[in-house]
Amino acid sequence: MRVLLVEDDRELRATLREALAVEGYEVLPAASLADARALAAHALCAQGQGIDLVLLDLGLPDGDGTDFLLELRRKQSTPLIVISARQVxxxxxxxxxxxxxxxxVKPFGIGELLARMRVALRHRGRLLEAAVTHYQRDGLDIDLKLRRVRRDGAEVRLTPREFDLLARLVRQAGQVVTHRKLLTDVWGAVHCEQTHYLRLYMAQLRGKLEANPSEPSVLLTEPGVGYRIAEAR
Structure with a gap:
């Protein structure tokens, strides 16, 4: 899910970007109307992906967010949520x-924002459940919000790429994620056929997280399809 975040407050923009990234959203940040227009146009041209949802502030340095809303609605029905301090x-x-x-209305809680985003997407026929961000099983404790992984109480050091791959599986714990989807989400679309990346990094993760890497019980292979992390318990 690609979210266009139009917010000129740098601190709030960074906070929202980080919170949405933990939930698995790809965030395109814009600090002005000009940035928002450019990102929306580029996203539409980039392999036809477009934008899945817009979060729009109103008071922007080069105009009012209302103008962007009206422009967007003349072209498409992308879900859009206004985030503003205006209460009239x-x-x-x-x-x-x-x-x-x-x-x-600002200030708001991240949990409420995420719930409203799911409702807006659901109204467009996009069923989206809350992502799993905390996972526990067989002595393994993974907290995506804190970017922390522990095994039997001891912290496990992962490379950024290892963590991103693990996080992608955790967000859909118990479900198979295809090779192509993992490669696209973690490495980018240009690497969607390079399955040797997955084999290498999954071997590294199993070596760090599994009690017996040769017979994994948590990071599981679905032959010819992809990988999944076993359901939490």
Whole structure:
């Protein structure tokens, strides 16, 4: 899921970007209307991926976010949630009538934002469950928000790429993730056929996380399809 985040407050933009990344979203950050327009246009041209959802602040340095909402609605129905400190009821109604899917007043909790995002996507036929961000099984404890991995209480050091691969599996714990999907999400679309990357990194992860790497019980292979991490318990 690709989220266009239009927010000029640097600290809030960084906080939201990090929180959304933990949930598995790819975030395209924009600090102005010009940035938002450029990113939206580029995303639409990039292999037809486009944007799955927009988070839009209103008070931007080069104009009002309302202009972007109106421009977007003339072209497409991408889910859009306004995030603003403005609390005037009339303004909220106008924006909702103009095509905004929701209006969230600052300050707000990350949990509420994520829930509203899932609702907006669901209304467009995109069923999305909350991602798993904390995983425990067989002495293994993985906390994606803290970027921390422990085995039998001892911290395990992972490389950034190892952690990203593990995190991708954790977010869909118990479900098979295909080779192509793992390669695209972790390494990028240009590497979607290079399955030797997966074999190498999965071997490294098993060596660090499995009690018996030659007979893995947590990081499992689905022959010819992909990999999955066993359900938490």
């Amino acid at each position: 009821e009339g303004a909220k109604i106008e924006l909702l009538d103009a095509g905004a899917d929701d209006y969230l």
